Amino acid sequence: MYEVNSHLLKLANDLGLELHFVDMNRSGIYFAEEQAIFLSNKLLNKNSDFEIAHELAHCIKKHGELSAYYYATSYSRQKLEFEANRIAIEILMFIWSSDYDFEKEHLNTVKFMEYYNIPWNLESYVRESMSNY
16 A cells, blocks of 8 residues: 655645545545545555645645536636646645755656656646756
């Protein structure tokens, strides 16, 4: 079983959120009214930090208050998911740099993405975040 990153647990706690691993078909969901993030228990056997950071990003950006917008159109949903992905990557970049002492030129996109199980369709966002780091 994989252990959830202590930085993410602290962030969730600081935001007043509880993390729950449950049996469900999607990877995760943030419920603002419950102050909780529910994650698939299938994630317990792998690094689930990206999924957790993604759901934390929804909380940070107060996407729970935008549920009508989220479900209004596929464009609006994609826009909020894009924002959550970008913030999740920023959160993980901060954690990565806090946990590992390295020089900027030693940042490695592939290793970072593989470690955090970040979907490959987000590679350009990861590269951009690393270039801005």
